[in-house]
Amino acid sequence: MKRLLILIFFTVLIAGLPGSVFGNRKPRVIVTTDGEADDRASMVRFLLSTNEFDVEGIVNSSSQFHWVGGEGWNAFHEVSWIRDYINLYSKVYENLLLHDADYPSPEYLLSKWKVGNINGVGEDSIRTEGAELITNVLLDKTDSRPVWIQAWGGCNTISRALKIIQEDHPERMEEAAGKMRLFLIWEQDKTYQEYIRPNWEQFNIPTIISDQFDCMAYIWPKVLPDDVKTYFNAGWMTKNILEGHGALCDAYENNNGAFNAEGDTPSFLHSIPDGLRSMESPDYGGWGGRYVKVRNNVWMDPRPDSTYQYPTGQWGFSNSWSKNMEHDTSPEKVAIRTNYFKPIWRWMDDVQNYFAARADWCVKDYASANHHPLVRLKNTPLNIEAKAGDTIKLDASATTDPDKDKIDFRWWNYKEAGTYKGREINDAVTPKTKITISNDALPGETIHMICEVSDSGSPSLTSYQRVIITITD
Known part of the structure; x- marks a missing residue:
């Protein structure tokens, strides 16, 4: 009962806080x-x-x-x-x-x-x-x-x-x-x-x-x-x-x-x-x-390759990996550099469109501007425990768009964020999808599934929800 009361208290507290x-x-x-x-x-x-x-x-x-x-x-x-x-x-x-x-x-x-x-x-x-x-x-x-x-x-x-x-x-x-x-x-x-x-x-x-x-x-x-x-x-x-x-x-x-x-x-x-x-x-x-x-x-930052070592002291301009790679021109090194920056640039189209929408908000009325979809999961916890062989249902069908725009869905596995490195998990482009945990998944490994929802407005805006699946015994 005490645990239940605490849970109710924090649920009310969170619900009462302002949101983005x-x-x-x-x-x-x-x-x-x-x-x-x-x-x-x-x-x-x-x-x-x-x-x-x-x-x-x-x-x-x-x-x-x-x-x-x-x-x-x-x-x-x-x-x-x-x-x-x-x-x-x-x-x-x-x-x-x-x-x-x-x-x-x-x-x-x-x-x-x-x-x-x-x-x-x-x-x-x-x-x-x-x-x-x-x-x-x-x-x-x-x-x-x-x-x-x-x-x-x-x-x-x-x-x-x-x-x-x-x-x-x-x-x-x-x-x-x-x-x-x-x-x-x-x-x-x-x-x-x-x-x-x-x-x-x-x-x-x-x-x-x-x-x-x-x-x-x-x-x-x-x-x-x-x-x-x-x-x-x-x-x-x-x-x-x-x-x-x-x-x-x-x-x-x-x-x-x-x-x-x-x-x-x-x-x-x-x-x-x-x-x-x-x-x-x-x-x-x-x-x-x-x-x-x-x-x-x-x-x-994740190391660009095994030759890079983390600094023991100050991390900055003088020993920056970015500055070290800035002038690389060989295809092999350019590929390493591109991958190094991928954790940020992979989101940049969405980030820039976010900026463009905010710029529009400075001068346009609500009906003339675009606003982010609201991703809402249905019967899908943010954190899921599952065993190898289990089938997991992921459902974002309750998602809405404040401008009534057409919305497109994509469920994808953010492999770099998870620790499971086994079989490929295919993308899905529907609000609802299922994934089956591979038999090679080990206890303690994690799978990060991203629900990405983009609208048809201008600029097109994208919202997300991450679901983390942890493999249990």
Whole structure:
């Protein structure tokens, strides 16, 4: 009876929480950014995605590339750029509300903007408002939900926040660590290695340190497959983002009409609750990439091949696998590089169409724009236990589309995410399908089945639901 009451309590609690347009719970997020051109482009997409999150903070920070006092390319962009972008968001806010009432007000977002540690590379000695904001969120007892903290630049403001906790509340370090999730776009200063790792990694904080993000940064023309580049070229970007989509998209920094760079975007793509369940474990894979555990609860990119070794220290520009492969030209090495980035680019058509729809939401009324299908499973648990030889029914026939568009279904096995590597599981293009667990499946192995639903709207939008099958004795 006690277990039943607890289950009912949490069911009611979850049902009462705000959800995303995909029909799933919102995660809590904090952004830290050094304000580089690609950060500013990522901020446009982030602001158009804020209905998917509970935004707890947007914080200026520095990095090894940009800091106050840096000169030339290393110069620091004035911190007010964040305020300016939120003001541009305010110009399209009322129209965004026509599509989702969960968009936060510009006033709310401005209240979450703070300046962190910006005076030098890796400076983490000053108690800044940005660091204190992060501290307060982690120590707030009124909300125990996890917080995804993103480092678009260096980790120094995050480091300063954690130092405050260690200095002022050492007895609460484990408590704060239990709420923290980190997504680092490289380690863009030394503070992760010099302070966070020796003092906090012991608490097994889920930490992603990404290198594969680089396929959405400045080198994308060299490394993306040709069919994916279509969504980054000037024709697509100009039509879908840059022209006629309101003040915020007008500010989107581009390269003569083409995509320039959004190297930091994977850090929040990972947290969009799109049904891929990527926040449950970094090795599940999703819009923000797929990662493997290298130590404690620290996750990095899958090795391109057996010759690559994980770094023992800082993981960044100087030893990046992406940078090492950037100029490869032989067909064999290009194939390795293409496969290395596949955990992100495999989703890019859907990701870009998502962006295009949000750009439309800035200027179009509800009836004139497109919205995501809502994937609903019927008599199909998200987690299934099955024995070898069992037949599993998968049913997404309750799925609907808010615009009454025609919807297409695809059930497919995400082989890289599962541990079963035996017989091929064929795709299905119907709402309902069955799969029979092969007799060579071993206890403990997993099969990740993705239900992918795309609508006939313009741009075509895709939603998902992942079902994980675990083999038992």
